[in-house]
Amino acid sequence: AKLEGRGRWCFYSADMVNRSARQLQLEAALRRAEERDELALVYQPQICLHSGRLVGMEALIRWKHPELGMISPAEFIPLAESSGQILSIGAWVMRTAVHQMKQWIDEGLPSNVVAVNLSAVQFRDPGLPELVQKVLDDAGLPPSCLELELTESVAAHNPAEAGQMMDRLHALGVRLSIDDFGTGFSSLSHLKRFPIHTLKIDQSFVRDISTDPDDRAIVQAIIQMARALRLTTIAEGVETDEQAAFLQSHGCEAAQGYRFCKPLPPEEAQAWVQIHTRP
Numbered sequence: 001a002k003l004e005g006r007g008r009w010c011f012y013s014a015d016m017v018n019r020s021a022r023q024l025q026l027e028a029a030l031r032r033a034e035e036r037d038e039l040a041l042v043y044q045p046q047i048c049l050h051s052g053r054l055v056g057m058e059a060l061i062r063w064k065h066p067e068l069g070m071i072s073p074a075e076f077i078p079l080a081e082s083s084g085q086i087l088s089i090g091a092w093v094m095r096t097a098v099h100q101m102k103q104w105i106d107e108g109l110p111s112n113v114v115a116v117n118l119s120a121v122q123f124r125d126p127g128l129p130e131l132v133q134k135v136l137d138d139a140g141l142p143p144s145c146l147e148l149e150l151t152e153s154v155a156a157h158n159p160a161e162a163g164q165m166m167d168r169l170h171a172l173g174v175r176l177s178i179d180d181f182g183t184g185f186s187s188l189s190h191l192k193r194f195p196i197h198t199l200k201i202d203q204s205f206v207r208d209i210s211t212d213p214d215d216r217a218i219v220q221a222i223i224q225m226a227r228a229l230r231l232t233t234i235a236e237g238v239e240t241d242e243q244a245a246f247l248q249s250h251g252c253e254a255a256q257g258y259r260f261c262k263p264l265p266p267e268e269a270q271a272w273v274q275i276h277t278r279p
């Protein structure tokens with residue numbers, strides 16, 4: 001038993017060393033990724049479930065490391081958050097997405113809303129509203145064309161401060177949405193008080209909507225509550241016709257997911273919209 005225990009210790013210890021070595025390697029590489037043009041945005045169309053029209057495009061970051069290949073944002077965003085680099089990456093994301101939407105509007109895209117994910121670290125930066133204003137001014141994009149996606153966790157540890165930041169952003173005229181809604185135990189009183197436009201129903205509730213009565217009940221409850229609070233709803237991770245039909249029949253406004261379109265580089269996303277959505 002002792003031997004086995006020791007063997008196991010060696011195994012875990014090597015694994016931990018490897019993991020932190022990869023983290024260190026990625027952190028160092030990420031610092032150069034921006035200037036080396038290794039970062040890119042892909043866009044996922046958001047579709048109105050009633051009209052089939054495009055209601056927005058969510059920007060999602062991609063990193064192609066020269067040797068390691070594609071690194072998931074789920075892996076490198078937390079690293080960028082702990083190193084502080086998320087502030088410059090986040091600013092790059094916002095600038096790029098806002099300029100892209102300005103170009104799309106000029107080319108006649110049938111929706112003018114681009115949604116950008118904000119890290120909690122960005123959200124706590126007092127300079128965020130100035131940055132948003134500057135990015136919009138530089139691109140000549142109206143503020144109503146930008147939606148900022150926040151997770152419930154940003155409000156969790158200091159609701160008063162989070163509320164003030166939301167008020168400042170709302171005052172600029174941008175829209176706020178709550179991402180991964182339902183996973184973070186949002187207090188309903190926050191929802192009522194905060195200037196939020198959209199709830200994004202987390203894909204974990206959508207996944208088994210066709211088979212799991214609990215998930216159906218949760219999704220119905222979220223949609224009804226959103227309506228009562230005059231918020232719109234977008235379902236994430238919609239992969240099947242059945243899921244889309246359930247959501248539509250229960251009053252969910254919009255959806256995004258592989259059922260419609262996966263996240264694509266800008267030209268391909270634009271081409272998809274032209275072929276698949278109503279004008």
Ligand code: C2E
Nearest residue numbers: 060061073074077093117118119237238239257258259263
């Ligand atoms: P998220 O904001 O909740 O984004 C949804 C994720 O679900 C994306 O993964 C998207 O590619 C994926 N997805 C879309 N449709 C479907 C579907 O039908 N089925 C399934 N199974 N998945 C689908 P992705 O692009 O890997 O991003 C993962 C997370 O990384 C995002 O979750 C977001 O939290 C974060 N992230 C991505 N881009 C950015 C960014 O620019 N800034 C920040 N701060 N975070 C980002």
Ligand code: CA
Nearest residue numbers: 058117149179
């Ligand atoms: Ca999101």
Ligand code: CA
Nearest residue numbers: 179180200236
């Ligand atoms: Ca989400």
Ligand code: CA
Nearest residue numbers: 179180202203
């Ligand atoms: Ca998520």
